[in-house]
Amino acid sequence: MASGVRRVMRLAAATALVTTLAPVLGWTSLAYAQTPAAKPQERMVVDARELVYDKDNNTVSAVGDVQILYQGRTIEADRVVYDRQSKRVVATGNARITEANGTVITGDRFNLTDDFRDGFIDSLRVVNTDKTRFSAPRAERTDGEVFVFDKGIYTACEPCVDQPERPPFWQVRAARIIHKKSEQMIYYEDARLEFAGVPIAYVPFMSGPDATVKRKTGFLAPKFINTSALGFGVGLPYFINLAPNYDLTLTPTYLSRQGLLGQAEWRHRFVNGSYGIRVAGIFQRDQDAFLKGPLGGGDDKFRGSVETFGKVFLNPRWTFSWDIAGSTDRYFYKNYRIRSESITATNYLQESTSTVALNGQSPNAWFDMRGYYFQPLTYNDWQKQQPIVAPVVDYNKRIHKPSMIGGELSFTVNLTHLTREAASFKELPVQKTYLISSPGNAATGDPAYLLYDGCAVYQKDKCLVTGLAGSIARATAQLDWRRNIVDPIGQVWTPYASLRADVFSINPNTTKYFNANVTTIADASDEVFGRAMPAVGLMYRFPFVATTSWGTHIVEPVAQVVARPNETNSLRVANEDAQSLVFDDTNLFEWNKFSGFDRVEGGSRANIGLRYSGTFGKDSYASLLVGQSYHLGGRNSYASGDLVNTGLNSGLDTRRSDFVAKAQYQPFKGLLLQGGGRFNESTFEAQRIDASAAFNYRFLSTTIGYGRYEPQPDLGIPRRREGLSLTQSISFAQYWSVRGSVLFDLDKYKYDRERYREALALHQQYPAWVSNPVYPNTGPLQAASTSVGVRYQDECTIFDVSYTQSYADRAVNGSRSSDTRTVMFRLELRTLGEISYSQNLGSSSSGDGVASSN
Structure with missing residues (x-):
């Protein structure tokens, strides 16, 4: 009987509280929720275990798990008391307000107006939707939108789960913090920035936008x-x-x-x-x-x-x-x-590159027209040797399954025009060139005049012309067709045909600048000439698939043959966009291995290779490609050097090319091994090697890279280049990581000693003109650049300090005065802002335009 009476009292209490407050506050209870005149935002829902009406004190109290929903706010507390005379609402015991936007306000005691907009809060804690936090022993809210926190604390860091009483990583402690929501601003008076509870900076007054502000x-x-x-x-x-x-x-x-x-x-x-x-x-x-x-x-x-x-x-x-x-x-x-x-x-x-571009795309076509202007930013570049390239027009359209012939038909157009005031030369390697810094003086008998082999004026077999002076233009149109045919036993046949036409216009400038004399390599008069290149070819593939107990394997022999007439006018062409040629696995089966339009492959050629791929379980796989190219007939374009000798020393300039190979192996997730290279076709000596190993596991990330490239004297590269790079990152504690990298020049010590011996011989022959060199006491592990850094990153802070050093090419005397050393610092506090700073250490780097006395 008592239990039943108590249940009825609780239900009646909730209704009675709302009914009592409704005439005063205009609130509507659940009992009035069906009244059509009541606006939804004005309705209030109250839930509590008990209701206590004190007639003597003129108060109404809701007690036990109180929850009040009103105008989008939710108020929760152990006890809520409404004083009808003062029209104040006091909430105590686990008091909590959840605003309509998700902001959560907690405190020991709320003393609010009857609409819950204004009032005082003791032991306030505010958690915003963006996880920023305010706290204060006492705070006041006025006009429903201004919070004043006395002795307030602001932070964007989350409290420690294990030790919530511990200060956050950073916080702003101020005598008063004023948050004006209408202005979307936060004002701090007598503020201190603290890290781990330790003050590090004081600001009398500062302000900033709150988290709702984007601009x-x-x-x-x-x-x-x-x-x-x-x-x-x-x-x-x-x-x-x-x-x-x-x-x-x-x-x-x-x-x-x-x-x-x-x-x-x-x-x-x-x-x-x-x-x-x-x-x-x-x-x-x-x-x-x-x-x-x-x-x-x-x-x-x-x-x-x-x-x-x-x-x-x-x-x-x-x-x-x-x-x-x-x-x-x-x-x-x-x-x-x-x-x-x-x-x-x-x-x-x-360099600074300026571009203007017009681009259009459709599902089967692509168009791009743009222009370039280059401004060199290093001391050893000359502006008049930089081209102005405009326009460059590219257009490609593909037609899938054209009628009658099937397969894919593509149409490619390229138009390039550029101008350059002075020709650009690159010196071919000649002994002792690097020992003399100037041409010397023939009148005084300076022997440096006889030893200098620069390219002040073009000389055949001593200089490469990387860019002609004057106006250069080329128009290219190419039509390609290919089709995949799979026969009943799984062999894949891909016939190919193309027709390409080029028109060149060269208007050289041979009179304006001292190094623009191109009369020895081309007619100084304007000329227009053309080139046509038809081609037919066939590619053959036959994949074999095998499944074993330890994996799935695919072995695929590949063969390709293409027939073309000889390339014409290679020495008349100003090669501007096809100067780079690296023969490797990526272009073994390309119909044209030149990187741009100015050169085109001629003659008949066959390319063969063997592909393997295998998967072993969920995360392990391997792949391998080995191949070679054969020149079958006609003139070998890669053995016919142009003004920059593109094709020579490439591995394609012999009847049988060098071998190329590429392998990848991932034994388990987190470790990837890969390597590739080009190997001499008769001795198998490595001509080019690129290898790397990458390991990632939890707190450790490591990458090792190795590269070795043999000399290419016909391209102006006189010595072998060999390098080793190490990059590592370690997370040594929660939020903390350290990283480092180093790049070693493994071959330079040999080069330094060769230069020393030659310089010493010159000094003994010409002691008045060549100074006595210093022996380079260096080993094989010469660092070209190094970098170390420490980083801290959590949900509210990013702190990063790094040190980098790049080593200039040291002369025989061992000088390091032009090495560059830089320290960089960055601190980002979420919602407050970011500060970054960098400082160059030591002397100025070479070529930065700063006077050496500084």
Whole structure:
């Protein structure tokens, strides 16, 4: 009987609480939920174990597992008391509010207004949907959107699961933290940044957008710079959110030695594309910090750069894009650490490439038209030798299963036009060339004049012409057909036919610059000539499949034969786009092994090979390819060198080519072994080797790479190149990892000693002109570059420190003055921002335009 009475009291209590509060607050209980006039957002649902009505104190209390749903908020507590006189609601015991957006607010005691919008909270803890957190001994909320945290703490780090009382990795502790949701801003007064509870920085006042903000006007993280030529500098970017689809970022940077560097970036996104503009400039205060031109920017009072980039979707198939950049001098980007998307860099080359392109695609066709402008950024490149390439037009269309003949029909078009003011030469290797730094003086009897073998003027058999001066144009059209035919026993036959036509126009410039004399290799007058190349061929494959107890195996012999007439006009062609030729497994069965359109394979040729692939269980597999190419008849195009000797020393310039091979083996998941190479067809001596081993398992990642390439004297490569690279990353603790890499030049010590012996002989013969060299006391493991770094990364922090060093090509005297050493630091605190800093150590690197005294 008592149990039944209690059950009735609980049900009646919930209804009574809502009924009592409804006339005052306008709330609607479950009993009123069917009333048509009640708005859904105004209805309130209350669930509690008991209801206590205190007539003397004029209060109504809900007790035991209280849950109130109202206007999208959920309020939970052990006890909720409503004071009808003060119209205040007090929630105690495991009090918790879940906002409509998912934010969770917990505290020991809530003292709120009757609509739950405003009030005071003791021992507050706020967890936002993006996992950012606020806490404070006491907080106040006003107007339903302003939180004031007294002695507040903010962090984006999650608490430690095992020790929740331990301070997070980082936090901001402030006398007051004010979060204004309408402004989407957080303000910090008397703030300290703490790491693991230890204060490391104090800021009297700072502010930043809250996690709901994607774009907002304000200051970004500062940027720091420190070099000998610039001094110490601080840049403070200011982001201006002009509209949802365009903005402006201004970055004034004060440099203690050079003055004020100004930078601005404009970005604009519209319905069918976007574009941006970057500008930078400075009036140098100390020009003597840099070398005089052309070795540096010391002659210029003003130095600057401009870049624009963008992409427009004209319709679903066509796009127009551009990336155009230019600077007052080639050293500006590097000297002032200017970011540019146009820059491509390697250990030996750095240049800014400007492009404009129109691209169109359909399911069976592709079109691309673009132009290029190259600005070299290294001291040993000459701008007048760089081509302006415009336009380059590529078009390809494929037709699957054309009527009558079947198979696949493809049509390819390429049009290339370029201009160059001065011819570009590359010197063929000649003994003692590297020992003399200048041509010397014949009038004074300087023997260096007789020993110098440079390419100031073109000389046949001593120089390669990597680019003609003048205007060069070529138009190519090619029609290809191929079809796969599988016979009843599984043999695959692929007949092939093609017809290609080229038209060349060469207008050389032979009078303007000292190294533009091409009369010894081509007629100085304008000329137009053509070339036609028909071809027919057949490829044969016969895969054999075998299944054993330890795996599945596929062995496939492959044979290919192609017949063409001889290539014509190879010495008249200005080879611009087919200068690179590496014969390996990837192009063994290519119908034309040249890398571009300027050269085309001629004569009859057969290619044979054997493929194997096997799978052993779930994660283990292996593959192998071995093959060789045979010149059957006509003139061998790879033995007919052009102006850059493309094809010579390639392994294809003999009747029987070198062997090529490639193997891969994965014994288990996480370990991959692979290697490939080219081997002499008669002695089997390795001409080219590329091998690597990669291992990944839990906390360890290791990669070892090895490469060895024999000399190619006809291409201007006089010595063997051999290198070994090691890269490793180890996770040694939770969130922590260390990494390192090193690249060894394994053959350079031999080269250094050869140079020493030759330099010593010259010194003994010409002591007045050649200085006494220093013996290079080096071993086979000479590092070309090294890098080490430590990284910490968790859900709220990224901390990274790295050190890199690249070693310049040391002379016989062993000087290392031009080695580059850099320390880089990066700290990213989620939601607060990122700070990065890099510092060059030691002297300036060679060719950066900085005066050596700095």
